[in-house]
Amino acid sequence: MNNNDSFIQKLRSSGLKATAQRIEICKVLFNRDKTFHFTIYDLSKFLNKKISLATIYNTVNAFKKKGYLKEISINSDKSYYDTNVSNHHHFFNESTNELIDLHNKDVEKVKIKKNIPGKKIKSIEVLVKIENSN
Amino acid sequence: MNNNDSFIQKLRSSGLKATAQRIEICKVLFNRDKTFHFTIYDLSKFLNKKISLATIYNTVNAFKKKGYLKEISINSDKSYYDTNVSNHHHFFNESTNELIDLHNKDVEKVKIKKNIPGKKIKSIEVLVKIENSN
DNA sequence: TTTTAATTTATAATGATTCTAAATAAGTGT
DNA sequence: ACACTTATTTAGAATCATTATAAATTAAAA
Ligand SMILES: [Mn+2]
Ligand SMILES: [Mn+2]
Ligand SMILES: [Zn+2]
Ligand SMILES: [Zn+2]
Numbered sequence: 001m002n003n004n005d006s007f008i009q010k011l012r013s014s015g016l017k018a019t020a021q022r023i024e025i026c027k028v029l030f031n032r033d034k035t036f037h038f039t040i041y042d043l044s045k046f047l048n049k050k051i052s053l054a055t056i057y058n059t060v061n062a063f064k065k066k067g068y069l070k071e072i073s074i075n076s077d078k079s080y081y082d083t084n085v086s087n088h089h090h091f092f093n094e095s096t097n098e099l100i101d102l103h104n105k106d107v108e109k110v111k112i113k114k115n116i117p118g119k120k121i122k123s124i125e126v127l128v129k130i131e132n133s134n
Numbered sequence: 135m136n137n138n139d140s141f142i143q144k145l146r147s148s149g150l151k152a153t154a155q156r157i158e159i160c161k162v163l164f165n166r167d168k169t170f171h172f173t174i175y176d177l178s179k180f181l182n183k184k185i186s187l188a189t190i191y192n193t194v195n196a197f198k199k200k201g202y203l204k205e206i207s208i209n210s211d212k213s214y215y216d217t218n219v220s221n222h223h224h225f226f227n228e229s230t231n232e233l234i235d236l237h238n239k240d241v242e243k244v245k246i247k248k249n250i251p252g253k254k255i256k257s258i259e260v261l262v263k264i265e266n267s268n
Numbered sequence: 269t270t271t272t273a274a275t276t277t278a279t280a281a282t283g284a285t286t287c288t289a290a291a292t293a294a295g296t297g298t
Numbered sequence: 299a300c301a302c303t304t305a306t307t308t309a310g311a312a313t314c315a316t317t318a319t320a321a322a323t324t325a326a327a328a
Contacts, residue, residue: 017294017305040284052308057285059306073209073261077316078284091250106248110260114240116225120267126260127207128246133254151274151325174315186277191316211285212315269328276323287312294305 003031014066021051025059029069035084037072037099043081072099073125089126102128137165148200155185159193163203169218171206171233177215206233207259223260236262 007026008018016022028046029036044056060081063069072080074092080099089102110124141160142152150156162180163170178190194215197203206214208226214233223236244258 012295019294019306021307054286054309055307061286071209073207075205075207075213079209091248091253093253094256100250102246102248106246108245108247110244111242112236112240112260112262113242114225114236116234116264118267119225119227119264122228122263122265124260124262126244126246126258128258129256130250130253131256133252146326153275153325155276188278188317189276192275195317271328272326274323274325277321279319281318282316284315285313288308288310290308292305292307294303296301296303298300298302 003027010068014068016062016066021055022059024051025056025063029063029083032083035082035101037080037082037090037101039078039080041078073127074099087123089128091128091130094129094131102126137161144202148202150196150200155189156193158185159190159197163197163217166217169216169235171214171216171224171235173212173214175212207261208233221257223262225262225264228263228265236260 004023004027007023007030010026011018011022024047025043028043029038040053040056040060043060044051044053047056060069064071064081067085068083070082070085072082072090074080076097082099084101088104089107091100091102092098093100107126110126112121112124138157138161141157141164144160145152145156158181159177162177174187174190174194177194178185178187181190194203198205198215201219202217204216204219206216206224208214210231216233218235222238223241225234225236226232227234241260244260246255246258
């Protein structure tokens, strides 16, 4: 089973039609060793004008809804997405606008000692902003 | 010394002219007991059309640059600002889009065990997303 | 009071994202 | 293989937050 086939299965199994555009986007996003952190603009550069911007947005939103991508909270004017959908934290390099994963072993478990009645915790995310220390 | 005078001094001492608009905005932002978390839209509602939107943006940006306001990292399409400029963390209520302060005593100190050579840490922020638990 | 530079403002511009609606293509059933 | 139905793609328009522009105003200095 080659990669394309696995993407086709992945798409179909989640009720998404396996279109050429989605398979192309899957290849860019998921044929990787490490986590990919990207903006829509980053992704569109990789796709090299082969796919319309509307479709890139549609697909990223669909993949996010299906749980294949995660949106990352950055103080910024555009959204960042992450192929690592597990619970993890980030460095954000303010000099380069680049995200770097912090794995569980890199951050001591965050303990929240306050609770709000009637509310439950959905996620706990740590963002460590860094810059050149020159 | 009334409030206005203290705002005038605060503005002048940081090299900002003490205009009527800025004093008005100071009153909304800083005449409070607790932290104020707001968007530009929130602030503009408080100001009730007396001040142009451009000036609200200009002033918030100026206050942020001077360290009187902090921008908060939320996964969202608009910026949030915070009158609490100290290092602290937040709950974000996804049902109401409301920020709630987490003080130092509410969160165990976050320990980052990974370091990136040539980079220094500017800030460490924890964002706890919550929602109705029904 | 005059001068000067900062500020305010209406308005235009920008940029990210979503919407619209027509054309196309995937998957289903025959 | 073929037709059918519906999801998807797409160009382009619309929206929304934010920033830029540039002329009028005003604070503070001289
Ligand atoms: Mn920003
Ligand atoms: Mn969003
Ligand atoms: Zn990540
Ligand atoms: Zn706060």
